[in-house]
Amino acid sequence: MNGSKHISNCYSALQGLYWMSYGAIYTFAAVFLLDRKFTDSQVGTLIALACVFSAIFQPFAAAAADRGKRFSLRSLMTLICLLTIAPMVLLFFFPQQALSGVCYVILMLLHLAFQPLLSALGMQLLNNGYYLNFGAARGIGSMSYAVLAFFLGSLTLIFGLRCLPVIGSLLYLLMAVLLQAFPETKRSGSSIVSSRGTVSILRENHRFAVLCLGIILIFISHSAINTYMIQILQKIGKGNQELGQVMAYTAILEFFVMVGFSRFVKGRDCGNIMRFTAIFFVLKAVFVPLAPNLPMIYAAFLTQIFSFALFTPASVYYANAILPAGDKVKGQAMITIAITMGNIAGSFLCGNFITLWAHHSGYPGDSWHCRHWSDLLLPWSGKNRAHYFF
Secondary structure (H helix, E strand, C coil): CECCHHHHHHHHHHHHHHHHHHHHHHHCHHHHHHHCCCCHHHHHHHHHHHHHHHHHHHHHHHHHHHHCCCCCHHHHHHHHHHHHHHHHHHHHHCCCHHHHHHHHHHHHHHHHHHHHHHHHHHHHHHHCCECCCHHHHHHHHHHHHHHHHHHHHHHHHHHCCCHHHHHHHHHHHHHHHHHHHCCCCCCCCCCCCCCCCHHHHHHHCHHHHHHHHHHHHHHHHHHHHHHCHHHHHHCCCCCHHHHHHHHHHHHHHHHHHHHCHHHHCCCCCHHHHHHHHHHHHHHHHHHHHHCCCHHHHHHHHHHHHCCHHHHHHHHHHHHHHHCCHHHHHHHHHHHHHHHHHHHHHHHHHHHHHHHHHHHHCCCCCCCCCCCCHHHCCCCCCHHHHHHCCC
């Protein structure tokens, strides 16, 4: 191994900064957009659009990184960091609804596109002989997210929701600076880079294709819960502060699993691990939305240990192991695209479901007419309780 403790620390810090930005940009997306007077269905549509455009953009970014002719992986990631800051600046200075919608779609597109490149960077460092505990680095990302998420709800109450793009901009600026500490790594293996498209890769790797389909399906519910967690909390009388605390709790659970994953994975088939996690994704989809109070929500999220916490590092190792050298970055992107497609369906379907259900229930406070996002309380009382899922 190359003397690379410094590189390992830098990669862990980069994971930490990215997942902190995830808290500011994605976790509080519904809260931010509802405050800009969008309805639940419009929020779901905007997030779905961002995911669609991200899914289209990611293969091109991955292919550029795999070929490395115009952009190295490091330089491409730096460019995305700098581009991501622009819509956040506009969101801070211009609160108009239409502009906010466009800027948030662009912001989430770039933010989601960065994720597979971050995973690919870790695998590229490992393939080039650098010491790196990917599971521990990803666990530090979850712990960093937990720290910020815990305080983020309170910060939005003190400084207002405009603090979210400020925090996000600072984090992405730090990421752009930190990326300059990484070496320009080369692809491992054959120097011949595959020019195959996504369909060709899926056709020649049937197990990988089935995995991507399974990821789409399980992430429909996962995305719906994450995006509309604020509504799940509002039905039991909670809000922003509890949202941050609950999401911090789930990230802490992930940390302990991810830190030990590199040792756990030795001698095990990552495909089997991901099949195991699917069971707990289903259990989470059932237990979390139906939890009647905050303690039960915390208990339901214990399923996070055996679902998302195991799935995240396992999927990265799996793609790196079964795909040829010229397709490794693209493989990371394809897993993220599958997650993104699940996010599209989850965000769009759940947002429209909430709006239609509120309308069907005769509730007068549709979010389009609300003065503030906190007015969005679904009628979760008495005999109606058993009929609600989100």
